[in-house]
Amino acid sequence: MATIRCRRPMRRWWPGCAISSDRLGCLQIGRRGGRMRHLKSLVLAAALALTAGAASAQAWFGAPTPGPVSPPDKPTFHAGPASYGPAPAHVRPADDARGALSGEKMMADVRRIVGFSLERKAAGDLLYGRISGLPGEKAVVDWAVARLKADGLTDAHAEPYVSEAPLWLPVSYELRAMTDGSPDVVLASAVPIRNRTLKPAAAEGPLVFVGRGSAAELANVDVKGRVAVVNVVPDDSLFAAREKGVARELEKRGAVGVINAVESPGNLLYYDNRYGCDAAPCFLVGGDDGAFLESVIGRAAKAGKTVRMKLTLQAEERPNLTAWNGVATIPGMSDEVVIVNAHADAWFDGADDNADGLAVQLALADYFAHRKEKPARTLVFMVSGGHHTAVGAAAFIKAHPEIIKKTVLVMNLEHLAQIAVTQAARLDPAAPGGYESGVWTANTTETTKQAGAVNAGPYVWALMGKASKRYGVVTSYEPTPSAPGDLGAYIRAGLPSAQLISSEVYYHSSGDTPSTISVPGLERAAAFYAGFIEDVAKAPREKLKGPPPAAPGR
Ligand SMILES: [Zn+2]
Structure with a gap:
């Protein structure tokens, strides 16, 4: 099958591209053109077929090279003008006359919160975001506290705490792919992951593709002295559920570096410590860069050549950073406390992680502060400095034993309103077989x-x-006796804790932007928590604590 290079690598819809012959090449079928265009395609395809034998002489064996990081203001999933968009919500409480829980209002807050990350990006931070202990986090906590004050909450203030662990940050780095006769390709989406040494690292070796890096896949692969490329497939609902330390295992087997290539839409930056190594330089890359590596490893092998990768990394640690929590109260009829927690920190833009959780928290504070009746129990709103690098909840628990003693439940607002985007097939009568596969769609x-x-x-x-x-x-079909994310310190302190949470393909990536947030979803989440808070505020304390029921025998 002849291939024609598309304007963009595939795994993403683009006009004129219908189906791929591998993860980068597209067969042009001219479905939008008339007969002339179809004829032109046939002539071009025939010409390419004649020159196919010369493909190995082309740069990068004929594989299109990947582009820059995907721009944050354009959806990386299929979202044409005919898209239905998220289903509307009709769930706002009848007494919300002020529109505190309006989706549009919360969406404006999501954009403002993401703006604090973008300010750090504009300031030149390599690993940007609202990172605990750095200026982006302080700015967002101060802004949230000002909002809580303006809504009339009691004693709204910010509290400093010192991070227990030093913050690891990259200073400079590069992933450079090389092969004879082709210009080097520097991967734009490369992000190094924290390792356990601060020595400047430089490694070079031939690339080897190891699939997902399972024991079966590694059984017959020699990674010694090589740079391993792992195909990371995000799990639905929980991004890294299957990640069990593959990068470290590859390093143990002698790999000189590891590239974790996330099967994602577009070309996104990712950061997640679970993909790090001990001493070797290890990276995450986004979808287009990952597809390029997989493609050229295969093409090079066919041509009897190798592709080499040079990895360089210089990092630093910043100890004793000061991070911030924000705290405010709505006194209830009882002094028993329900804590409403949301983390303010983020990697990259962090629209779903966790601008939407924070926006819902501020909306709930506004709603409950302006109701005629006091809530049955006291509500403490905790804008957490986060859990990625400096644990806000642990500092809060230590600083406020008087609140913790009276707490009957902690509810955590985290990752609440992202549109569900998956890689799926899309029916298309113009495509061979009647459908186009590998399309990122919502x-x-x-x-x-x-x-x-x-x-x-x-x-x-x-x-x-x-x-x-x-x-x-x-939600999941059945509840789970587990709650990852910002609840960790509360759970360790023995407090009854509950939440909804999800993390999908945009988790911890530069693709976690406002374009992925559902406005009706914000409204659904806010109404959920308003109802839940009300039910919990009235519930007998002894009913709120205790272990989950025994797991059914299956
Ligand atoms: Zn989070």
Whole structure:
């Protein structure tokens, strides 16, 4: 099959590209053109077929080279003008006359919160975001506290805390692909991951593709002295559920470097410590760069050649950084406390992680502060300095034993309103076989949230299930006795804790932008938590604590 280079690498819809022959080449079928265009395509295809034998002499064996990092203001999923968009929400409480829980209002806050990350990007931070202990996090916590003050909450203030672990940051780095007779390709989406040495690292070796790096895939592959490329496929609902330390295992087997290539839309930056190595330089790259590596490794082998990769990395550690929490209160009829927590820190833009959680938190504070009746229990709003690098909740627990003593439940607002984007087939009568595969596409609702509660009894699970059904939030089919994310320190302190959370393909990436946030989804999440808070505020304390029911025997 002859291939014609598309304007963009595939795994992403583009006019004129219908189906791929590998992860980079596209067969042009001219479905939008008339007969002349079809004829032109045939002539061009025939010409390419005649020159196919010369492909090995072309730069990079004929594979198109990847482009820059995907621009943040354009969706990287299929979103044409005919898109339906997310299903509307009709769930705002009747007494929300001020529109505190309006999706549009929360979306404006999401954009403002993401703006704090973009300021750091514009300031030139290599690994940008609202990183705990750096200026982006301080700015967003101060802004949130000002909002809580303006809504009349009691004692709204920011609290400093010193990060227990030093912050690891890259200073300079590069991934350079090389092969004889082709210009070097520097991968634009490369991001180094923290390792356990600060020595400047430089490694070079031939590339070897190891699939997902399972024991079966590694059984017959020699990675010694080579740079391993791992195909990372994000799990639905929980991004790295299958990640079990593949990069470190490859390093142990002698790989001089590891490139974790995320199968993602576009060419996105990723950062996640779970993909790091001990001493070797190890990186994450986005979809287009990963597809390029997979393609050229195959093409080079066919041509009897090798592709080499040069990895360079210089990093630093910043100890004793000061990070910030924001705290404010709505006094209730009882002095028993429900903590409403949302983390303010983020890697990159962090629209779903966690600008939407913070926007919902501020909306709930506005809503409950302006109601005629006090809530049944006191609500403490905790804008957490985060858990990625400096643990805000641990500092809060230490600083406020008087609040912790009275706390009946912590609810955590995290990753609440991202559009569900998956790599799927798309029906298209013009495509061979009637469908186009590997297309990044969205459905009309949001990602599936893991409904979880720890140190909390079945009563809490039932309340969450009730709220989910009432407000249309998509959750896991059954609750889970686990709650990852910002709840860790609360759980370790023995507090009953509950949340909805999900992390999908844009998790910890530069693709986690406002264009992926569902406005009705914000409204569904806010109504869910408003209802849940109200139910929890009235529930008997003894019903809120306790272990989950025994797992069914299966
Ligand atoms: Zn998060």
